[in-house]
Amino acid sequence: MLKKHQFCKITLAIGLALGTSVFSVQAEENNSTDTHANQDVEKISILGSRVSSRTATDSAVPVDIITAESLTKGGFTELGQSLQATAPSFNFSRTQVSDGADLFRPATLRGLQPDQTLVLVNGKRRHTQSIFGISTTVGGGAAGTDMNAIPLTALQDVQVLRDGAAAQYGSDAIAGVINLSLKNTTDKVTGFLQAGSTGEGDGDFVAFGINGGIDLGDEGGFLNLTLELRDADGTNRAQRDTGGSSALDDGSLSEDIRWSQGNAESEFTTLFYNMMIPVGEAELYSFGGISNRTALGNGFYRDYDKAERNVQQVYADGFLPRIDNEAQDISTSLGIRGDFNDDWSYDLSAVYGENTYDFDSENTINASYAAEYLSNNPSASDSEIAANAGPTGGYSGGFRFDQLTFNADISGALDVGLPDTLYVAFGAEYRKENYEIVAGELASYACGASDSGSSFPSVIDSSVFAECGFQAYNGLQPEAAGTTSRDSYALYLDLENQITEDWLVGVAFRYEDYSDAGNDLVGKLSSRFNVTDNFSIRGAISSGFRAPSLQQSGYTAFTTNVGAGGVLVQSFTASVGSEFPTALGVDGLTLETSDNLSLGFVFDVTEEITITLDAYHIEMKDRITLGNGLEASDLTFNAEASAALAATGAVSANYFSNAVDMTTKGVDLIVTYNTEIAEGDFGITFAANFNDTEIDKINTPNDAIPESVALSSLSESLLLDGQPHERGTLTFNYSKDNWKATLKGNYFSETEVAIFGNDHIGLPDSLSPTGEFQDTSVVESAVLVDLNFDYQLSSTFSLSVGINNIFDVTPDELTADEPLEFISNGAFQYPLRAVPYGFDGMSYYARVGFSF
Numbered sequence: 001m002l003k004k005h006q007f008c009k010i011t012l013a014i015g016l017a018l019g020t021s022v023f024s025v026q027a028e029e030n031n032s033t034d035t036h037a038n039q040d041v042e043k044i045s046i047l048g049s050r051v052s053s054r055t056a057t058d059s060a061v062p063v064d065i066i067t068a069e070s071l072t073k074g075g076f077t078e079l080g081q082s083l084q085a086t087a088p089s090f091n092f093s094r095t096q097v098s099d100g101a102d103l104f105r106p107a108t109l110r111g112l113q114p115d116q117t118l119v120l121v122n123g124k125r126r127h128t129q130s131i132f133g134i135s136t137t138v139g140g141g142a143a144g145t146d147m148n149a150i151p152l153t154a155l156q157d158v159q160v161l162r163d164g165a166a167a168q169y170g171s172d173a174i175a176g177v178i179n180l181s182l183k184n185t186t187d188k189v190t191g192f193l194q195a196g197s198t199g200e201g202d203g204d205f206v207a208f209g210i211n212g213g214i215d216l217g218d219e220g221g222f223l224n225l226t227l228e229l230r231d232a233d234g235t236n237r238a239q240r241d242t243g244g245s246s247a248l249d250d251g252s253l254s255e256d257i258r259w260s261q262g263n264a265e266s267e268f269t270t271l272f273y274n275m276m277i278p279v280g281e282a283e284l285y286s287f288g289g290i291s292n293r294t295a296l297g298n299g300f301y302r303d304y305d306k307a308e309r310n311v312q313q314v315y316a317d318g319f320l321p322r323i324d325n326e327a328q329d330i331s332t333s334l335g336i337r338g339d340f341n342d343d344w345s346y347d348l349s350a351v352y353g354e355n356t357y358d359f360d361s362e363n364t365i366n367a368s369y370a371a372e373y374l375s376n377n378p379s380a381s382d383s384e385i386a387a388n389a390g391p392t393g394g395y396s397g398g399f400r401f402d403q404l405t406f407n408a409d410i411s412g413a414l415d416v417g418l419p420d421t422l423y424v425a426f427g428a429e430y431r432k433e434n435y436e437i438v439a440g441e442l443a444s445y446a447c448g449a450s451d452s453g454s455s456f457p458s459v460i461d462s463s464v465f466a467e468c469g470f471q472a473y474n475g476l477q478p479e480a481a482g483t484t485s486r487d488s489y490a491l492y493l494d495l496e497n498q499i500t501e502d503w504l505v506g507v508a509f510r511y512e513d514y515s516d517a518g519n520d521l522v523g524k525l526s527s528r529f530n531v532t533d534n535f536s537i538r539g540a541i542s543s544g545f546r547a548p549s550l551q552q553s554g555y556t557a558f559t560t561n562v563g564a565g566g567v568l569v570q571s572f573t574a575s576v577g578s579e580f581p582t583a584l585g586v587d588g589l590t591l592e593t594s595d596n597l598s599l600g601f602v603f604d605v606t607e608e609i610t611i612t613l614d615a616y617h618i619e620m621k622d623r624i625t626l627g628n629g630l631e632a633s634d635l636t637f638n639a640e641a642s643a644a645l646a647a648t649g650a651v652s653a654n655y656f657s658n659a660v661d662m663t664t665k666g667v668d669l670i671v672t673y674n675t676e677i678a679e680g681d682f683g684i685t686f687a688a689n690f691n692d693t694e695i696d697k698i699n700t701p702n703d704a705i706p707e708s709v710a711l712s713s714l715s716e717s718l719l720l721d722g723q724p725h726e727r728g729t730l731t732f733n734y735s736k737d738n739w740k741a742t743l744k745g746n747y748f749s750e751t752e753v754a755i756f757g758n759d760h761i762g763l764p765d766s767l768s769p770t771g772e773f774q775d776t777s778v779v780e781s782a783v784l785v786d787l788n789f790d791y792q793l794s795s796t797f798s799l800s801v802g803i804n805n806i807f808d809v810t811p812d813e814l815t816a817d818e819p820l821e822f823i824s825n826g827a828f829q830y831p832l833r834a835v836p837y838g839f840d841g842m843s844y845y846a847r848v849g850f851s852f
């Protein structure tokens with residue numbers, strides 16, 4: 001009997017195969033029509049309002065609509081990177097040497113967590129990742145939506161609702177909602193071929209995308225398909241290090257660059273579809289896709305003389321362990337919508353989404369294998385030790401998450417004696433979620449080939465015990481493997497009325513119940529008042545919530561992190577309800593709750609100039625965080641917790657908890673100016689986000705637990721200062737005849753975190769050449785300038801060329817008084833965490849577009 005996820009995969013594969021065969025026959029017909037795209041013009045503003053005739057400019061809350069053309073302008077091929085360059089309230093931070101972050105990056109809105117922004121596709125909830133960032137990264141512990149799994153070529157537009165919307169759309173919508181609308185054009189084939197590189201001559205990439213559609217019948221049915229491929233070489237901004245080798249004294253520069261810092265070598269393949277078939281008076285619709293991505297990341301270089309981590313008989317000069325990440329996303333939906341009558345309509349749908357994430361370790365070793373062999377064979381030769389040192393790579397484990405959602409939505413209009421029609425929408429939702437941890441192979445986690453449960457003296461130094469498991473990504477153990485699941489249901493009601501010609505009021509309520517985390521009833525009141533024909537005030541007040549994800553409540557694993565003194569230590573993340581967090585008074589996770597307040601205005605200063613300004617104030621209670629590792633010295637106040645830590649065999653352990661109450665406040669400002677110059681169209685857009693987050697309270701389960709245990713200084717610094725407090729873009733556009741040109745400046749304010757500062761590493765200041773190490777890690781503010789030219793070669797082909805970061809701006813290089821410089825033996829050139837604009841510097845590209 002087929003399992004549910006197998007059935008969905010087979011159904012999707014058959015549908016895509018049939019669709020591809022049909023498409024290949026019809027693509028030769030060059031009759032271009034945008035009929036279906038035009039039908040959606042009045043519906044793109046459904047985000048934030050369930051009234052189909054509402055537009056973005058007359059909504060009660062701020063909604064940005066970003067067209068497909070804007071998304072690809074600047075040579076972007078990844079959705080997350082494109083949104084960061086377009087919407088300043090959207091952040092897409094880069095990080096390095098942090099397990100899976102070489103493949104996924106945290107996507108955040110208004111400085112909150114990745115899982116506090118809800119992502120929809122065609123108005124339906126998108127599934128999240130099965131994995132989250134480690135605790136020492138931006139968005140650590142939050143399993144958000146993988147934005148880069150969705151091809152830009154498939155998108156008609158992106159709508160960004162910058163306002164709390166849990167009362168309308170459910171859990172995760174505390175910061176806002178991003179809706180991705182898929183193309184539905186027919187009898188038209190568009191696409192591109194793009195190549196580029198960096199100013200340093202590495203990071204060569206090529207990308208290809210094609211989209212096309214056909215009519216299904218003569219009643220408006222359609223099938224639209226997208227294929228997209230990307231292949232990118234890695235970049236490396238690391239430098240020669242002074243770690244020494246078997247032939248080189250410590251302190252001498254290595255002959256080669258042995259460490260790695262930069263973008264990973266990666267590949268991406270995806271196939272998406274969007275379709276609709278009329279069935280009588282109704283419409284049967286379906287959409288979805290499959291995406292596969294790989295990236296080859298790395299850990300810290302393992303020096304040749306580190307007895308606990310290396311086997312010199314295998315790696316005489318040390319080694320750089322590699323992590324081969326692979327992620328696959330599958331999604332498919334099926335629904336039917338139609339009208340009961342002229343006033344009322346319905347929409348019934350089912351959406352399935354699945355994400356799998358697997359780790360393979362390469363160029364690594366389990367040092368305890370050779371250690372056990374030597375312990376049992378004290379007279380073994382070097383060649384014998386090398387032959388019995390175990391594998392140098394293998395499967396380290398993986399994660400699975402799937403989500404099945406059923407929705408029933410009804411909307412319509414009532415005449416209840418008010419001056420204008422009362423618009424009503426109500427519905428129900430049921431969701432089933434499953435989460436699984438898959439153990440790695442024996443060598444990835446075992447203590448010796450016998451998996452004895454305890455390690456053995458190192459082959460390099462018998463006074464040091466060899467570490468168990470693969471280096472860089474310690475394998476997931478069988479004890480951590482398992483599955484967990486939950487379900488939830490929700491009921492909602494939306495009301496909207498034009499009280500007067502100038503006054504719009506909307507009310508929304510939603511009740512949601514989770515089988516593992518409780519229930520909540522939330523509401524929202526929104527309004528817009530037209531003071532004059534050119535000036536309107538808008539605002540909203542709402543309550544919201546976010547349920548703890550299964551990834552948070554069901555996760556447990558061993559990892560290798562940097563500890564005090566820059567020493568790599570094994571850490572353990574304890575699952576919710578297990579002995580370690582329970583000993584500290586945390587026996588479960590509850591709902592995060594929020595109160596959102598927004599107020600702003602829309603001002604059409606002239607026919608050419610428009611200003612929108614929206615201020616927001618978000619108070620969150622019981623925000624879920626993944627704490628940093630607690631060691632035995634941190635737990636002297638609690639004997640039970642100390643014993644639970646000792647039982648894990650790890651040096652430190654952490655856990656999820658509703659650790660903190662916080663307030664985030666800020667302002668979004670957008671100014672546009674459009675005019676005509678020299679018979680061409682000229683436009684200027686200034687967009688900015690200012691935000692600040694403060695901690696109101698640290699939640700300790702009881703008075704006996706210090707606040708520093710509930711929320712460490714490392715986690716606090718990432719929450720408060722890990723993302724820019726100010727972001728801005730200034731864009732100049734000019735087009736005339738067949739030419740278009742774009743000049744854009746991107747501003748990022750500085751970030752400052754404790755991670756890899758001396759507050760984290762704790763090196764003696766006497767080791768610093770300046771007599772004192774820096775306490776924090778800072779990425780300075782920067783302005784990146786991009787320049788792009790487009791030329792329409794013919795009715796079929798266009799050419800785009802551009803340079804991004806034209807002035808080759810990078811973070812300031814590490815100095816000798818920074819701990820990261822010291823512990824990497826001078827190898828790392830830039831900070832590793834909270835880097836909003838990357839390490840690579842200038843890049844350039846050329847793109848050929850086609851449409852026929």
